[in-house]
Amino acid sequence: QGQLVESGGDLVQPGGSLRLSCAASGFSLDYYAIGWFRQAPGKEREGVGCISSRDSRDYYAGSVKGRFTISRDNSKNTAYLQMNSLNPEDTAVYSCAADFGGTCGGRYYLISADYWGQGTQVTVSS
DSSP states (O other), X not given: OOEEEEEOOOEEOTTOOEEEEEEEESSOGGGEEXXXXXXXXXXOOEEEEEEOSSSOXXXXXXXXXXXXXXXXXXXXXXXXXXXXXOOGGGOEEEEEEEEETSOOTTOSSOSOOSEEOOOEEEEEOO
């Protein structure tokens, strides 16, 4: 059975950086688009960004564009979310998801996913 496992969440000061990892097991990420989501306390889950498998094109929500970068290393079966210039509004549980077919459809969020990770906590606070 395939699964996704996120790691890298931590407490970081405003202005700091973190890199989250999304490791896949039981299936190959080669043919999957990867989406990152986050959910803050009391708020709905929102898409952060998406990276396609075919050409690694990436798309981002306006709130993170220019600060966050998604990448993937198919040889390690892992995707990453590099987060820079973090602010308290970025505090949330971050999750990754994988959608077979490989395309983000020009969107910064996946509209469906075959696999979801359990999430990792990111807290931005001084």
